[in-house]
Amino acid sequence: MIEDNIRVLRQAARVSSDGSNKIVKNWCVIAGNVDLIDDMAYKAIASNHNVKILFREHVVLKEGKLDKKFDFIMLHGNTLIFNDFKNETRKRGGAFVEVAREYLNQEPNIMVLVAPDDVIRSTVSVLEKSKIPFAIIKESQTTNFIDVDINNEVKLPNFIKSALKPFYNANEIVLSTILMSVDNDGDVGKVQSIATSNKIFVIDFRDIVTED
Numbered sequence: 001m002i003e004d005n006i007r008v009l010r011q012a013a014r015v016s017s018d019g020s021n022k023i024v025k026n027w028c029v030i031a032g033n034v035d036l037i038d039d040m041a042y043k044a045i046a047s048n049h050n051v052k053i054l055f056r057e058h059v060v061l062k063e064g065k066l067d068k069k070f071d072f073i074m075l076h077g078n079t080l081i082f083n084d085f086k087n088e089t090r091k092r093g094g095a096f097v098e099v100a101r102e103y104l105n106q107e108p109n110i111m112v113l114v115a116p117d118d119v120i121r122s123t124v125s126v127l128e129k130s131k132i133p134f135a136i137i138k139e140s141q142t143t144n145f146i147d148v149d150i151n152n153e154v155k156l157p158n159f160i161k162s163a164l165k166p167f168y169n170a171n172e173i174v175l176s177t178i179l180m181s182v183d184n185d186g187d188v189g190k191v192q193s194i195a196t197s198n199k200i201f202v203i204d205f206r207d208i209v210t211e212d
Contacts, residue, residue: 023078023080024101025101026076026077026079026082026098027054027075027076027098027208028074029072029074029075029099029112029177030089031070031071031072031142031175031177032070032071032072032092032093032094032095032175033070033071033094034069034071034147036093037056037072037094038071039088040075040085040088041053041056041073043084043088044073044077047077047081050077050081051075051078051081051085052075052077053075054075054076055073055074056071056073056074058071059071059201068116068147068173069147070147072177072201074203082098093142093143094142095114095142095176095177096177097139097140097177103179104205107137108183108184108185109187109188109206110179110181110205111179111188111191111192111202111203111204112177112178112179112180112202112203112205113176113178113195113203114176114201115195115199115200116174117141117174119200120178121176123195124136126194127191127194132182132190133183134182134191135180135181136178136180137181138178138179139176139177139178140177140178141174141177142174142175188204192204
């Protein structure tokens with residue numbers, strides 16, 4: 001990983017030293033298991049200030065007797081370096097969505113939603129039936145499984161929980177990250193309300209500082 005970081009940083013340095021090339025900075029959201037996001041955070045920290053961590057979230061969704069766990073991180077930085085982040089994320093089964101700066105100028109009310117795929121699809125259906133004008137600009141799904149545990153409310157010995165965990169983790173739970181735009185300013189609050197009521201994490205770009 002260190003060698004990869006050095007290679008990408010050298011490429012970025014060559015571009016920045018050439019007056020004809022301007023460094024472009026965008027945002028990205030990466031979602032997956034805790035090990036993947038740990039490594040993406042490390043890559044950002046090791047990027048010599050070319051990539052900034054805006055925030056990271058560890059999510060535990062309680063559904064019945066199960067806890068579904070995943071992590072995601074939001075970054076801002078050099079798009080050349082983001083290519084390396086994207087390749088590594090997809091190789092390891094994570095979800096990666098890049099938000100280009102021009103989207104903020106060309107599309108109304110940019111939002112990113114992160115949640116299990118079945119929840120995302122159900123929520124999109126509710127938004128459509130509610131006659132809210134919106135568009136999905138990009139989407140990305142994980143190809144590995146979200147970590148699933150039996151929650152602490154289930155009174156079983158730990159060794160039994162450990163024995164059952166592989167069974168629950170064998171059930172495919174895909175995580176989706178979508179970039180969407182909402183046509184009308186007045187509908188943004190409705191989208192947030194519907195999404196959060198379904199336990200979807202929403203990133204509203206009106207709350208993101210856009211200065212480099």
